[in-house]
Amino acid sequence: KAGVTQTPRYLIKTRGQQVTLSCSPISGHRSVSWYQQTPGQGLQFLFEYFSETQRNKGNFPGRFSGRQFSNSRSEMNVSTLELGDSALYLCASSLERQADTQYFGPGTRLTVL
Amino acid sequence: ILNVEQSPQSLHVQEGDSTNFTCSFPSSNFYALHWYRWETAKSPEALFVMTLNGDEKKKGRISATLNTKEGYSYLYIKGSQPEDSATYLCAFWHPRGSSNTGKLIFGQGTTLQVKP
Numbered sequence: 745k746a747g748v749t750q751t752p753r754y755l756i757k758t759r760g761q762q763v764t765l766s767c768s769p770i771s772g773h774r775s776v777s778w779y780q781q782t783p784g785q786g787l788q789f790l791f792e793y794f795s796e797t798q799r800n801k802g803n804f805p806g807r808f809s810g811r812q813f814s815n816s817r818s819e820m821n822v823s824t825l826e827l828g829d830s831a832l833y834l835c836a837s838s839l840e841r842q843a844d845t846q847y848f849g850p851g852t853r854l855t856v857l
Numbered sequence: 858i859l860n861v862e863q864s865p866q867s868l869h870v871q872e873g874d875s876t877n878f879t880c881s882f883p884s885s886n887f888y889a890l891h892w893y894r895w896e897t898a899k900s901p902e903a904l905f906v907m908t909l910n911g912d913e914k915k916k917g918r919i920s921a922t923l924n925t926k927e928g929y930s931y932l933y934i935k936g937s938q939p940e941d942s943a944t945y946l947c948a949f950w951h952p953r954g955s956s957n958t959g960k961l962i963f964g965q966g967t968t969l970q971v972k973p
Binding site: 748777779786787788789792799800802834836842843844845846847848849850851 | 888889891893899900901902903906946948950952953958959960961962963964965966
């Protein structure tokens with residue numbers, strides 16, 4: 745079974761731009777979660793999608809948004825990028841709930857200049 | 858503010874040593890506790906998902922215990938090998954309403970370095 749895939753793997757943007765990251769979950773997994781990892785903060789939960797609906801959300805500003813498609817693929821968007829948005833963005837999928845085992849993708853490394 | 862604390866922050870051991878780490882989490886409203894191993898340049902990999910007080914899980918040389926009443930979990934590695942070098946993360950599932958809603962709160966991790 746193929747694992748979780750994320751594209752692109754690396755991204756360089758400038759302040760004020762927007763970015764879209766993509767995640768394809770493991771086949772059959774319906775829950776997709778997004779996390780931000782920065783050196784000082786560790787892994788922070790952004791949001792979880794299930795059946796094309798955002799089911800849970802972390803404490804991030806509204807510039808961070810996402811969506812899920814009918815095939816469970818998910819995208820995450822960050823608008824008006826700030827320097828502090830530079831981070832590793834990880835996507836994880838699980839069978840039904842975020843409480844289930846998370847299977848992580850390789851991540852997208854975003855650098856904001 | 859819900860907090861998940863892991864200790865120690867980092868650990869250096871010799872090959873063959875046994876070691877253990879601690880994860881502390883809120884003891885009220887417990888649902889699940891996750892352990893992940895994160896090797897450099899790889900994705901976090903699930904080790905255990907624990908849900909019952911007193912639960913003990915084992916995977917090869919790695920085992921974990923859970924005490925939900927006092928809010929802690931221990932991860933043990935027996936006879937550490939260089940390939941065990943990684944950051945070990947625990948995560949507490951904080952439910953909100955039903956068991957389907959809530960969020961996974963991660964600790965900062967314990968970074969283990971095993972010297973040959």
